Amino acid sequence: IRLVYASNIPVILMAALLANINMFTLLFWSHPTLSRTPILGQNGWASASAYIGTYDPGQTTASGGFAWYASMVNGVNDWLIPLLNQQGDVFGHSLTQMLVHVVFYVALMTVGSMVFAKFWIDTTNMGTKDVAKQIERTGMQIPGFRKNPKVLEKILENYIPPVTYFSGAFVGLLAAGADLLGTVGNATGTGLLLAVGIILRTYEQIQKEQAMEMHPMIRQFFGAD
Numbered sequence: 001i002r003l004v005y006a007s008n009i010p011v012i013l014m015a016a017l018l019a020n021i022n023m024f025t026l027l028f029w030s031h032p033t034l035s036r037t038p039i040l041g042q043n044g045w046a047s048a049s050a051y052i053g054t055y056d057p058g059q060t061t062a063s064g065g066f067a068w069y070a071s072m073v074n075g076v077n078d079w080l081i082p083l084l085n086q087q088g089d090v091f092g093h094s095l096t097q098m099l100v101h102v103v104f105y106v107a108l109m110t111v112g113s114m115v116f117a118k119f120w121i122d123t124t125n126m127g128t129k130d131v132a133k134q135i136e137r138t139g140m141q142i143p144g145f146r147k148n149p150k151v152l153e154k155i156l157e158n159y160i161p162p163v164t165y166f167s168g169a170f171v172g173l174l175a176a177g178a179d180l181l182g183t184v185g186n187a188t189g190t191g192l193l194l195a196v197g198i199i200l201r202t203y204e205q206i207q208k209e210q211a212m213e214m215h216p217m218i219r220q221f222f223g224a225d
Helices: 008-028 065-068 080-082 095-123 128-137 149-154 158-181 189-213 218-219
Strands: none
Touching: 008 065, 008 095, 008 158, 008 189, 065 095, 080 095, 080 218, 095 158, 128 149, 128 158
């Protein structure tokens, strides 16, 4: 069981969800047909688009509403510099609104990644019940405990669920933190985590292939078995 048990998949799914929220709110705001949708559309009956998301002409990033609070904070120029200068941002938001934006975005990324981590573990046979069955099929058992799937499942319950939620929160905070501080090349926190994850998996694969070429005694000495 790794510390980042759910890998970086939860934060990727969360970023995709936020991108879809922005896309649909933009469509309901600017599309000639969808903008007349009741409640959701800008020109629809009983329109609530001012609370859902507003956009300046020619812009694809929300300037107000829920879509703005859920949008990515792109580096220190978006929040820290205006706060230090005691000025609002380019959209005219107050300092309080900007602080709420930062806190809400970090909390949304963290909680959302935890939810997606649980979803990912349950749908990829990495949950306690599935892992217990896998251990039983391989003939392995935990010393001091009976070789029973129910016993294994009860033991794994102490480890897998907490690590799942922690890993989701951890990658969510990392991605949100990278977005807040900014990265070289203006890459998003999610993109940065994805790149690091790919590099680590490639390194592990190369390491395994090199271990296969070693003499069995040397492989055992380095703990590669």
